[in-house]
Amino acid sequence: MNIGPIIGGRIRTFILLSLLSPVILVSCGKVYQNPKAGVNARVEDLMKRMTLDEKIGQMTQIERGYKDVDSVIRELCLGSVLSGGGSVPTPNTPESWMKMYRSMQESAMSTRLQIPIIYGVDAVHGHNNVLGAVIFPHNIGLGCSRDPELVKKVAELTAMEIRATGLDWTFSPCVAIPQDIRWGRTYEGFGETAELQVMMAAPSVTGYQGEKLGTQYRVLACAKHYIGDGATTGGKDQGIAEISEEQLRKVFLPGYIKAIEAGVGSVMVSYSTWNGVKCHANKFLVTDLLKNELKFEGFVVSDWEGVKQCAPDFKEAIKLSVNAGLDMFMEPYRTPQFVKLLRELVNDGDVTQERIDDAVRRILTVKFKMGLFENPFPVAALADSLGNDYHRKVARRAVRESLVLLKNEKQVLPLSKTTGKVLVAGPRSNDIGSQCGGWTISWQGKSGPTTKGTTILEAVKSVKGETNVLFSEDGSSKEKADYAIVVIGETPYAEGAGDSQTLSLKPEDLKVIDNVKKLKIPYVVILISGRPLILDNIIKESPAVVVCWLPGTEAAGITDVIFGDFDFKGKLSHTWPVSIEQEPINFGDADYTPLFPYGFGLTMR
Ligand code: GLC
Numbered sequence: 001m002n003i004g005p006i007i008g009g010r011i012r013t014f015i016l017l018s019l020l021s022p023v024i025l026v027s028c029g030k031v032y033q034n035p036k037a038g039v040n041a042r043v044e045d046l047m048k049r050m051t052l053d054e055k056i057g058q059m060t061q062i063e064r065g066y067k068d069v070d071s072v073i074r075e076l077c078l079g080s081v082l083s084g085g086g087s088v089p090t091p092n093t094p095e096s097w098m099k100m101y102r103s104m105q106e107s108a109m110s111t112r113l114q115i116p117i118i119y120g121v122d123a124v125h126g127h128n129n130v131l132g133a134v135i136f137p138h139n140i141g142l143g144c145s146r147d148p149e150l151v152k153k154v155a156e157l158t159a160m161e162i163r164a165t166g167l168d169w170t171f172s173p174c175v176a177i178p179q180d181i182r183w184g185r186t187y188e189g190f191g192e193t194a195e196l197q198v199m200m201a202a203p204s205v206t207g208y209q210g211e212k213l214g215t216q217y218r219v220l221a222c223a224k225h226y227i228g229d230g231a232t233t234g235g236k237d238q239g240i241a242e243i244s245e246e247q248l249r250k251v252f253l254p255g256y257i258k259a260i261e262a263g264v265g266s267v268m269v270s271y272s273t274w275n276g277v278k279c280h281a282n283k284f285l286v287t288d289l290l291k292n293e294l295k296f297e298g299f300v301v302s303d304w305e306g307v308k309q310c311a312p313d314f315k316e317a318i319k320l321s322v323n324a325g326l327d328m329f330m331e332p333y334r335t336p337q338f339v340k341l342l343r344e345l346v347n348d349g350d351v352t353q354e355r356i357d358d359a360v361r362r363i364l365t366v367k368f369k370m371g372l373f374e375n376p377f378p379v380a381a382l383a384d385s386l387g388n389d390y391h392r393k394v395a396r397r398a399v400r401e402s403l404v405l406l407k408n409e410k411q412v413l414p415l416s417k418t419t420g421k422v423l424v425a426g427p428r429s430n431d432i433g434s435q436c437g438g439w440t441i442s443w444q445g446k447s448g449p450t451t452k453g454t455t456i457l458e459a460v461k462s463v464k465g466e467t468n469v470l471f472s473e474d475g476s477s478k479e480k481a482d483y484a485i486v487v488i489g490e491t492p493y494a495e496g497a498g499d500s501q502t503l504s505l506k507p508e509d510l511k512v513i514d515n516v517k518k519l520k521i522p523y524v525v526i527l528i529s530g531r532p533l534i535l536d537n538i539i540k541e542s543p544a545v546v547v548c549w550l551p552g553t554e555a556a557g558i559t560d561v562i563f564g565d566f567d568f569k570g571k572l573s574h575t576w577p578v579s580i581e582q583e584p585i586n587f588g589d590a591d592y593t594p595l596f597p598y599g600f601g602l603t604m605r
Helices: 004-029 039-049 052-058 069-076 094-109 139-145 148-163 194-209 245-252 254-261 283-293 314-324 335-347 353-369 380-385 389-402 432-436 456-464 507-518 537-541 556-562
Strands: 060-063 080-083 118-121 222-226 266-269 299-301 404-408 422-425 469-472 483-489 523-528 544-549
Touching: 039 353, 052 060, 052 335, 052 353, 060 069, 060 335, 069 094, 069 335, 094 380, 139 148, 139 194, 139 389, 139 544, 148 194, 148 380, 148 389, 194 245, 194 254, 222 254, 222 283, 245 254, 283 299, 283 314, 299 353, 314 335, 314 353, 389 544, 389 556, 422 456, 422 507, 456 469, 456 483, 456 556, 483 507, 507 523, 507 537, 523 556, 544 556
Parallel strands: 060 080, 080 118, 222 266, 266 299, 422 469, 422 483, 483 523, 523 544
Antiparallel strands: 404 544
8 A cells, every 4th residue: 555645634633733733833822712721811902802883782682573583683793683573583483593693602702702692581481472481370379489409490491492492691680679469570479578688589590590601501590670660659650769868779779789699690670760770771780889889790780672761862861871870771773872882981981991891891701701702502402301200290389389379269179070060251261372471472472372381271171071061152151060260360461561440350250150150059269360459349249259360381280289189378568459449459568458468378178
């Protein structure tokens, strides 16, 4: 065998390598690209290499739906992309999400310094944008469980479902402390007390992030909305929180302190106003208190176009917000304009280089800690974890533990599994969309068969058998039933669209109950709701009343309890007012005469 060509080839390879070695050395020599180098060293090395434009790009977050988003990511060296509520790829499948994210990440990695993006999504009760994901109970229900371990598990499984679509950041937990249930976002908080915010903030963060950033199959969490979002007068969304600094520190801050102790990597600023200044422009809150006093080391992100609310002129608003200490800017549609104006502000000396560097240093530190530079692309390993049976089993347990029994006269509950025909009544009884509430598949959520799951009617049928279950939307029934389950409540809403000045039950729900009352059989009312509602005669006349909040896709957790396999555990996370005139009414108020107090909850046995 002629070995000439082999030796010749090896010599050629040796010569090629020796010629290339400086380039290889240099590229391997870039400290920021060396995973063995310390995070701080990598950050400082990268910062030295970055231009002002590249730094401003890192501070800027674009919406996935922006036209030619991949090329904008590349041209502006953007640091982040988000999905606003309901902003999903077509088809809405894990594969499609992964393909979308991979394409965006390839654009980011094709830039000069190859800095990966981070992709944020509102996975606030499961990976709720994605069809087939498990939808867990909203936080108001989890607060009733008083079970931090459960909350941590829910966050952990949610992180796995987020990873199953390739993404790496959730805008959760919402650690709002809603003080007035007229607020449309009441259901996003764990409850009305610092006790519940403190109990759940850290477990939720640790569930999402793991014990530290970079834990496999976990994501970056985001404590929101800093601060006092739930303390606005009249429960007005994005309103004014008229609270003293003492109250702010005593009631609304402790949960953030716990989140920071748990290592939360991002905090989102509230739209609301405190002390006469928009939180998005409030230097005391963001820089003096959060960054300097509480030593928060992650990065602060704005809310959706939150900056523009700071001043009539966008450039002035940007100056106020950047100088207040915000680090990343959720500018879904004015992304290029934001970048241009911030560059001008720095060049004109209205925003210092130090402020830019603080923001970029924080963002890069989180990205390095998350391992994004080493693993920028989604892993297919988790693709089958989305909506799997184990996750549904945990969600079913979360539903059980979130239910609160308000009344059970003559032991109507538990219902019999084996004897009698049951009438299931009310439009909400076969309505997965209403069970899930807002932030489900779409931003506002929607009634009807919006995603995979089990409705209350379906859950009852699987307990009683089809032939023993009658269904009536309006509660009337010609066929005799032995008892009835009447499901009433709210239809989905999110944010300001949910602000209510009445908290009254829907007329069609009152009609259903009237029709069932005419049947003269025992019945239990099950209330689907994002907050306490004014019950008036319903509580007086109904033999049994259960509130299930916004339970999500696993309604079998409800039948587990009302048919007696489990007893009620839930305790109210909010005070239940007698009338709307009592709002705001909260645990600890001097004049406190609610229908049901905070912490109330009966058991069957
Ligand atoms: C919304 C909400 C915030 C959410 C963000 C991104 O307006 O206030 O909770 O994370 O925009 O969807």
